[in-house]
Amino acid sequence: MSAAAEPVLAAPVIAHRPWWRRTPVRVGLVVATMWLSYRALRGEYPWPASLSWNGLQFRLDDFQVWLIEQRSAEDKGLVFTIFDGFRLLVDDLVAWFDRFFLWLTWPGVTAIAALSVWRLGGLRAGLAVLAAFAAYALSGLWAESMETFALMIVAVGLSLLVGFPLGIAAGRSERFNRALTPLLDAAQIVPAFAYLMPVVLLFSVGYAAAVVATMVYAIPPAVRIAALGVRQVPTNTVEAAASLGATRRQMLGKVQLPLARRMLLLAVNQTILFALSMVVIAGLIGGGGLGAVVNSGISSNPALAILAGFVIVVMAIALDRSTEAIAERTDPTRRHLDSRHLGSVGRRSLRLRTAGVAVVGTLAVVVSKLAGAGGVYPLEAGDPLREVTLQGWVLARIQSVLDFVQDPTSWVFQITEPTANFILQKLLLPLQAFLVEGPWFVTLGGLVLVALIVSGPRPALTVLVMLGLIGVSGVWGLAMDTLSQVLVATLMAVLIGVGIGVAASESRFVSRAMRPVNDVLQTLPQLVYIVPFIYLMPVSIVPGIIAGVLYAFPVVVRLVERGINDVAPQSVEAAAAFGATRRQVLTKVKIPLAGDAIMLGVNQGIIMVLAVVVIGGLVGSGGLGYEVAQGLVRGYFGQGVIASFAILALGIALDRVTQGTRRARRESTER
Secondary structure, three states, rough: OHHHHOOOOOOOOOOOOOHHHHHHEEEEHHHHHHHHHHHHHOOOOOHHHOOOOHHHHHHHHHHHHHHHHHHHHOOOOOHHHHHHHHHHHHHHHHHHHHHHHHHHHHHHHHHHHHHHHHHOOOHHHHHHHHHHHHHHOOOOOOOHHHHHHHHHHHHHHHHHHHHHHHHHHHHHHHHHHHHHHHHHHHHHHOOHHHHHHHHHHHHHHOHHHHHHHHHHHHHHHHHHHHHHHHHHOOOOHHHHHHOOOOOOHHHHHHHHHHHHHHHHHHHHHHHHHHOOOOHHHHHOOOOHHHHHHHHHHHHOOOOHHHHHHHHHHHHHHHHHHHHHHHHHHOHHHHHHHHHHHHHHHHHHHHHHHHHHHHHHHHHHHHHHHOOOOOOOOOOOOOOOOHHHHHHHHHHHHHHHHHHOOOOOOOOOHHHHHHHHHHHHHHHHHHHHHHHHHHOHHHHHHHHHHHHHHHHHHHHHHHHHHHHHHHHHHHHHHHHHHOOOOOOOHHHHHHHHHHHHHHHHHHHHHHHHHHHHHHHHHHOOOEEEEEEHHHHHOOOOHHHHHHHHHHHHHHHHHHHHHHHHOOOOHHHHHHHHHOOHHHHHHHHHHHHHHOOHHHHHHHHHHHHHHHHHHHHHEEEEHHHHHHHHHHHHHHHOOHHHHHHHHHHHHHHHHHHHHOOOOHHHHHHHOOO
């Protein structure tokens, strides 16, 4: 066929809507209506008691009493027999690992860990682990660090034991994957604070409750990444194995799992990091270790809380780097090339190196035991000499820094105090009053209309149901208080994240400079973000907001940078050919076409902000998080469960509202 006879494809026609039908304008009209109603009827129409479930808290408290009686009865029944059996098993496992690490002595554990990582992940990873274990010892928190490691081993092991089979099944069956996805979404949307109370009720306070709470948070990444690894195995490889008569079991064991090994190790990496992010929270429910030190130190010994937080950060970075290095070094393709080039001498050297690691690790333990090195370094907890060791010196230095930043005459205070007051007085309090004191029916209707405009009918219906359930539960004001904190923190995180993400996409220098910052911020446990700002920001409600911003904006940066970089080169070249400047290409082409990635960043950012803001209840930030914290600390089960349920409902509503990415991209194109 000649070129002239080829069909000509018509260019897509974009229907431009009038300005008054565009999303920002319609959302602005809804918000303006809510504002006028708030100004006219401020404080006159709180959520009515007639629409609340009166006595729900007392019913839940009675239910708690019944469950405790059932659990302590001689004839517990099948359900509590299973729960108690699991609790005892987990408690014994964690306690055994803890005793085993202390028996190995601190030199023995350090040598075994560093040499093992050096053998599997390389010299740099081994040195990182060596430095991390030295930090555990020199900080004087060796026993607490080993207790945290024991908890991590059990929690991660059980998470992988559950997550890997589910992930493999989801990777091999699309139907099973679709059925499992809503459960994984719910587990990742719900902040960890929301399910602490039910876990404590079923498993009591202790290691088992901490492990179960960690598993709920850590299993979803294991499932998702394992499923992705199985699905990414080349189709032609699978078909070739099938044509040679491989059974499903042989296909899995000989083809899919070996080729998905790197992704499976990445799943291990992410599961470890997700589990470690729960360490501090698990300390609230008897997890012990570094988390307990942080939680107790916040109110009694802030210097010790910061030191323990630093040790957790070191642990997170070391585990992240070592597992990533091991995944890289054990990649099947790389191993194949290495074995092909090493030859018999090289392979013999690797075997000797492995044997050497085992021998040196054993010698380190034996020598340490003979030399009388104890399980705890440098001194046992409670020893008066502990205060004059390196730990005492470090704590004194930390306390001097805290005294300096809290001194009203210091230059740091002159920055942090006005910043905190601006966030509180100009952003948070006005929005809080707007949502809490406005007529409940106007606030409810306005939020549902915003969801309808941004995301469509189904998310709007979800928001209506979730907010209605919050109101019926009797915590409407507390939920609106939490929502105001989340919206302020999300606004700050999105503004910072989008700005840096755009700059990183346009500048290689900015991209490289932000990469280690993003890596570190995404590695830290959630409560660790809050601890320094408790003392930097004199206003108690602000630390949770700042911590939420720091926790969320790296994700926004990564998604925005990736979305802009993934814009089709043809679109950029076409705009440049028509004479568009670099700024015009960025604002008129790249950013609109990256609308999906930007909206995904907003979605992920707002969920991550919610997870941190509710934890701010531990330090008096108010809202639903404070109710959960009080329920945990004082044993108010009904109060804690209602607040936990409201956090769950709020998380689902926020997630559904911010999932209207296609609509956002369409509106960006029309503009």
